[in-house]
Amino acid sequence: MTARHKATGIALAGIGPLVLTVLTASPAAAHGSMTDPVSRVSACFAEGPENPKSAACKAAVKAGGTQALYDWNGVRDGEAGGRSRTRIPDGKLCSANNPEYKGLDLPRADWPASTMRAGKHTFRYKATAPHKGYFELYLTKSSYDPAKPLKWSDLEAKPFAKVTDPKLTNGEYVFDGRVPARSGRHLIYSVWQRSDSPEAFYTCSDVVFGKALGGAAARPAPTASAPTATQLAAGAGKSSMDMSQHHHAGSAAGTHTDAVTQADADAPAPGGSSQTGGNAPHAQGGGKPAGGQQLAETGGDGSTAPLAIGGAAVLAVGAGVLLATTRRRAARHRG
Structure with missing residues (x-):
C-alpha cells in the first residue's frame, strides 16, 4: 500500500464514524394525549389497534391504518407557534391536519365517549415527554352536530x-377546570402549546352530558377507556415514535393552578402564516421557538435534520481537504 493510499484510508476511517453519527442523529417525537376525558386515539388504542371493538374505532383503522393508534401520543403540529386556528383547516382538527391520523376526523356520533357534567372537573393528560407550556381546553357549542x-x-x-x-x-x-353546562353528546378539544418550541399537541375527547338525545346523537355511546400501563408497554414496540432522546429529569417541575376558569385574554392571537399543510408525524417542532426562547432539554426541533445534513456536508468538505493535503504531502515525499 502506498503512503498516499494509507493516509487516505486513515483519514476516511476517522471521518466516517463522525459522518454516520451526524446523519443518524434524529429528533425525538411523541409526547402525550388526554386520558380524562379520554381522547379518541387513546380510546381506540385501548380497544386494541388490530381488533378494535367499537364501530367508530374500526372505521378509523380502516381509514388510516393501525399505526396511528400505536402512535397515540403524536398528534401534533411542529410549527404551530400559537397559530393553531390558521394552520389546521376545518374538518381536520382531530388529526391536526396530519394524514397519518385522518381516521380521527371521521364525523360520527358513536365514538367511544366519557360521561361529563358541568362544573369542576380534574383533567388528566398522559405525558410521555413533559415540556413547559400551556393547555387550552375548548368545548363544542350547543349547536354541535x-x-x-x-x-x-x-x-x-x-x-x-x-x-x-x-x-x-x-x-x-x-x-382542574370548570366545564360549562351542556346536554347530550359533545367534544372537548385540547391544545397543548409548548413555550420552549413552536410545537403543539392536540386531542379530541368525546363526552356525553346526561343522555344523548335527539337526531344522530341518539346512537348508543360506547364507553371510552384509557389504555392501561400494560397496554402501553405492550404497544410501545410497534410505535414509530422515537423516545430515546427525551430526558424527563427536571421536567416535572410545574405550578399547579387550582382555579382554572374562563380563558384569559392573554391567549396568543392567531396570526402569521396561514399555512395549512400536513405535518411530518415523527419529527419535533421546527422553526424559531415561540418568543425566541431556547428549546427545552426534553425536546429538539425540526432544524436537527438540516443541521445533520449541514454537518455531514462540512465533514465531507473537511475529508476532501484532508485528502488533498495528504496527496500533496505524498507527492512531495516522492519528489
Whole structure:
C-alpha cells in the first residue's frame, strides 16, 4: 500500500464514524394525549389497534391504518407557534391536519365517549415527554352536530380552561377546570402549546352530558377507556415514535393552578402564516421557538435534520481537504 493510499484510508476511517453519527442523529417525537376525558386515539388504542371493538374505532383503522393508534401520543403540529386556528383547516382538527391520523376526523356520533357534567372537573393528560407550556381546553357549542366534520366554529371562541405548566403526577399532567353546562353528546378539544418550541399537541375527547338525545346523537355511546400501563408497554414496540432522546429529569417541575376558569385574554392571537399543510408525524417542532426562547432539554426541533445534513456536508468538505493535503504531502515525499 502506498503512503498516499494509507493516509487516505486513515483519514476516511476517522471521518466516517463522525459522518454516520451526524446523519443518524434524529429528533425525538411523541409526547402525550388526554386520558380524562379520554381522547379518541387513546380510546381506540385501548380497544386494541388490530381488533378494535367499537364501530367508530374500526372505521378509523380502516381509514388510516393501525399505526396511528400505536402512535397515540403524536398528534401534533411542529410549527404551530400559537397559530393553531390558521394552520389546521376545518374538518381536520382531530388529526391536526396530519394524514397519518385522518381516521380521527371521521364525523360520527358513536365514538367511544366519557360521561361529563358541568362544573369542576380534574383533567388528566398522559405525558410521555413533559415540556413547559400551556393547555387550552375548548368545548363544542350547543349547536354541535357530531355527524358533521368538526370545524373551528363548532368550538366556543375562548377556552373554558387554560393552565400553564400544570403539575405532573405519575406521568400525567393534572389540572382542574370548570366545564360549562351542556346536554347530550359533545367534544372537548385540547391544545397543548409548548413555550420552549413552536410545537403543539392536540386531542379530541368525546363526552356525553346526561343522555344523548335527539337526531344522530341518539346512537348508543360506547364507553371510552384509557389504555392501561400494560397496554402501553405492550404497544410501545410497534410505535414509530422515537423516545430515546427525551430526558424527563427536571421536567416535572410545574405550578399547579387550582382555579382554572374562563380563558384569559392573554391567549396568543392567531396570526402569521396561514399555512395549512400536513405535518411530518415523527419529527419535533421546527422553526424559531415561540418568543425566541431556547428549546427545552426534553425536546429538539425540526432544524436537527438540516443541521445533520449541514454537518455531514462540512465533514465531507473537511475529508476532501484532508485528502488533498495528504496527496500533496505524498507527492512531495516522492519528489
